[in-house]
Amino acid sequence: MPQRREGLRRPVRAGRALLVIPIAWIVAVSVVDLVAPPDIHLGPLLVAAPAITPLFGGPWSVGLVSALAVIAQTIIGLVRDPGEMLSSNHQAQIIALVLVGASLVIFCVFRERRAKELAQVRYVRDSTGTFYPLTERITGWTENDPDAFLVRFRRDLLHHVGGHLNDDAAMIAIAGTSTPRA
Template sequence: MGVRARAAHHQQPRQRSTALVLVPLALIAVITVVDLRSPTNIHLGPLLVIAPALTPSFAGPRLTALVGGLAIAAQVLIAFLHGGFTTSNHIAQIVALTALCALIVTFTAIRDHRVRQLARAQSVAEAAQRALLRPLPERIGPLEIATMYLAAEEETQIGGDLYTATRTRDGTRMLIGDVRGKGLAAVGESALLVSAFRLIAAQHDTLADLASTLDHNVGRYLVDFAQESGDTAEHFITAVLVDLPDDEPVAHLTNCGHPPPLLLRDGRTLAVDSVPAAPPLGVHALGDGKYPNESVPFDVGDTLLLYTDGVTEARDQTGEFYPLGERAAHWTKCSPEALVNHVRRDLLAHVGRRLNDDAAVIAVRRAEPTTVHPTEPGRESVGSQSSGSRPGPPAGPPAPR
């Protein structure tokens, strides 16, 4: 959405409410008539300022100026017909009303200018989000996918959480991660890891080797981010790498200091935490540089739920954490899209509509085998959550397991 379109979107409620201009016009008429019918020692003209003061709530500076001009004209009419135009009292009322109307119009113009600035900033944020977090396809090979991203900072749609996926020769590799920090300050570090993953994900035979390479390369640049920002705290990124072969009912995972994924199967929710998590990416000096690789069964109908700690550490008004595993157990039969929608609504209801940290979720379900169209390794499949097209029906019966 362009800047002008976004500004127009912000101003649509005001534009749809321009019929409310009848309210200040009616006030001007009523106050004028009542003042003219009142004794000369009663002055209701100062009440005319109410009309231009109400107008900015539903109109822009031009309509506000028009209403203000009508209020001033009404005050002049009252002065001419009710006591004399040249009396000091009427002159003072006209001058004061003119000054107040000018101030109201000025502040209305400033407000609209800031609305346009906000629209421009949001347009830039959306462009950054599209470049960094391109929507994942609804289907990649035998996998059905749905994602959710909730930014903690108001008026932004991006932050320190990240996810991406790419095709390899015989499967799909996915990444979900969380940069230390949140909001726009963490966007640069998120972009660094996402770009590195997209570039080299298909060049390594195992996730352990891929994690080691990401740790080595990302760590060098995180130091540069820290020096540029003057932040003395340590910079790192927690992440989970997932390798999902097309023709094997298994999921390979490497956990780099991230909350363990959940496996949804037969009405149960299992935490994939049998292998201890390695240190986060960017702090390879804390470990031996080796990352463990875990394999878990991931058969047709199973759903893998990847998430960031912004989900599980979200608190309600009593300080209770969001019980993702417990809630997800009720939705194990849902499609990935329905599951993600359930989590979104339930999470926002739990925290009272306001998150204190960025939150991201990926739901991946292995569907019935279909014909997998070859995709160049290292490139993402074409599609998006909003407009991705699903493949046709299977060419034949499922292969026996």
């Protein structure tokens, strides 16, 4: 019986269709910035396009939108400052877009890797073919220490499969804080 990994990947069509939103934002900001008076700079608003793309896209989509935002900012800089190659202001904005875009691509890569790992845990079956109910089992756990969580999780997983995993397993738990930052 083939394993289905629902929820691991978003529907491709929906994600691609939603790419219209950040691309339209880039076009709109660029056009308005180019026709706006010289003392009004809207280029920094381009960062919103790559910032919203991880909501519905993966690393490739985020990379594409980030590259388009960088290209748009470069065009804005070249058109706005025809006398010089790029002003230091536009250079700083381009560098910021590159850094934000690269950070978001890295975030998406780790997010997808994590989703794949969780999908593999979700599909651990016991001898009757019942899948391990990951969400239901760990929802009420209150371990604050990652090591204690992993010990309990491993024990629970082994109990579910009858004491022996038929494949390799790697587990990582990271402690977070719930204290809001000032």
